[in-house]
Amino acid sequence: MRSHFLLLTILLISLISALALNEEESNNNGTKESLLENKAVQFVKIKDDLNRTIYLRGIPERIVSLAPSNTEMLFALGAGDKVVGVTSYCDYPPEAREKEIVGGFLDLNLEKIVSLNPDLVLAFGDLQLEYVNRLEELGFKVVVFNPKDLNGIYRNILTLGKILGREEKAVEIISEMKGEITKLRKKEIKERKVLVLLSWEPLYVVGKGTFLDNLLEELGIENLAEEKGYYVMSPEELISIDPPVILFLGGRETTESPLREKLTAFREGKVFYLDPDLTTRPGPRIVLGAKEIAKALDP
Amino acid sequence: MRRHLTPRLLFSLLCVFLAFLIPLSLYIGVVKIPLSSLFSSEIIIEMRAPRITMAFLVGSSLAVAGAVVQGVFRNPLAEPYLLGISSGAILGYSLSFFFREELAIPLAFLFSTFPISLIILASTSKEKTILLGISISFLASSMASLLMYLSGERLYKIFLWIMGCFHFSTWKQVLFFFPVCSSYFLLVSLFYRELNSLQFGDEYAEQTGVDPTKYRKVFLLSSSFLVSVSVVFSGVICFVGLVVPHLVRLLTGRGNYKYLIPNSILLGGILTLLADDLSRLVLAPREIPVGIVTSITGSPILIYLLWRESKWHF
């Protein structure tokens, strides 16, 4: 938990206790390091998605990933052997499943992460902030990825490539991804208006400004959702929009609701169930997700 | 007829129990630390030790605050979050996601202390205080619910915070919280006589030379402050404040605050620590939020206590 408020009120006490606990801190926060030290050792300066500048000394050998998209990126860059900890949702590639599990997404186990003694933790999004802070307090290096669009994903892959000393591979992956997207854009897709849902009950919609929305945009497809972010839509709104195509990314959940009769998409069999692993993970396989979307819209 | 423990005996027993519980709690956890390096491992020192300390301190604070609030309002069902402290905190916490997330904790603290403090200071009578407090509580809850509905994917995070968690405890937190709760314990211990008189009603208090309005404000303000601070560190932990004082009264057969306070400190701390241990143990490596453990274990205890009370309270 952020303790800014407490720091303001007990600054003195913090300083004293920090001094007292100083001997324990052999792992210092990288951001305090002077650039002039250790010219002989390779070090890397990167910026993460929280706009923080982070200095890493040498190539990390023990990496903990806190999201499936991060894990996939690591393996894609050929650094799978460096991964020592993943989440329970990290199931691709199959080798990832054999790694130590440190938690789910928001219920991570700090002790587990610490016990793996990582020299790099790859966090995700803005919901893991408390873990990020605590880990940094304990002296670990944390890099946070939070891509909002395709370019963000490319940037993440590049940054990770830089961290791992695999920049060439990163560039290779990115250009391959870009190529695929371009190919898909050129395809003759008949249906160009869709609505993307994450669940039927409630109607959880993928709105504007999300990376999925950006992906659709790249493919030349119009997202009929009007609001920003992920939000709940009412059935009436859905009926009034009446999208010609519905893409469902919520796994196996189906619906028996009376909506089925009212919506064009249902009547014309244009409700497509896509693999959430390919479409909701902002990592290298997003391209496969894009392919699935394109295929659904133009079989 | 019913055998009771003397308060001193209970206190000693609890101390002994705590002495065993501490190393056990340090040992419990996903990461198995060999006993030989139990006190030198970084995980133990930097993570588990502050965690069990906070669990104990928060638990004892809630228990004592609960005992005090029960006496001030003469209500066996009173508990420390009674005056809208938890609702206010949840409201503040949820609100932060619509502005700046870093403000989550400060906002939670703000919304849990200020409305309540104003009510306590402004109300002249017990009834007014309680009615206003409950109304604010409902108002805050409903606004918080609205915010949670609108919060989208943040909801899970808010939920986890509400359910209580000692996962992020640090020594800095202990350094801040310890003086706060020990000053409260000191205050309440110094004025236990006034509490004893207050629990028999405003008139009784007056008859024994205790100004009911003044002391009610003192006790409620300090309790609210302490509980708000604890919510900020650990989220909402139910049942401890309600059940522990009753357990102490049941075990010792007495409600005298002279003995109720020290025993509540120990029992509240111990039970919360146990709950935290359970939360780490039962579904390892996942953790159940502490508040859920206390609710699941606290409810049957409460039911039992109520059943027992009704049998011979005339």
Next chain:
Amino acid sequence: MALLNLMGVSVKYNSVEALKEVSLSLTQGEILGVIGPNGSGKSTLLKAIYKALRFEGEIKIRNRDLLEMSRREIAKHISVVPQEFHPEFPFSALELVLTGRTPHLSPLRPESEKDLRIAEESLEEMGAIHLKDRDLRKMSGGERQKVLIARALAQEGEILLMDEPTSHLDMRNSIETMEKIKEIVSRGKGAVVVMHDLNLASRYCDKLLLLKEGIIHSMGRPKKVITEENIEEVYRVRVKVFGDPPIVVPLGVIGDENQS
């Protein structure tokens, strides 16, 4: 010197005058009985005396103005025995009597052997020492009343205010209690006792104050106050009064109005 002096005391509850221009004085060794029908202001009078409510007029304790005394001070001089008492939580009789010592104690001056002794002696005086560790909630009304009186004794106030101290007691206990009060008062205290039992009042009180709708109807020795006219006027009950001290025998109700 008078222990207690009231001059022109009035109390208003929501624009209803519960007490109007009441004056009285209490000296050492005196028991002043307050009698009157329900709602005549008896309890209000007691509450005003220990400053539990706002009043107009003057109240002096040993010539000190009540309004200038702190609550603690007042409690050191005035011991109150309430009529109603409902404990919510377990508490022993001895512990309750000890709360009577609160005005004499403070965080810097905690309980000592002396306080414990005073508490136990008070219980003994009331013949309730065998109840000392018993839970208040498990006592009969009468037993609780004795404990409450013991608490008032332990408080060591020289003015005793009692609100119907015998209401829960049977005949024997009532008489014992009044005898005890008489004995205690004779040691230099003064007592203002609200009584519902006119016969007990007439027997044990040195002076009586008959209240009607917040106003003093008559005040003086029992023989002077308890007369057939007075009772009929105030209680609206036909009675026969005879003897010295006067004994009251109710005969029947007068007229339409409801009286006791």
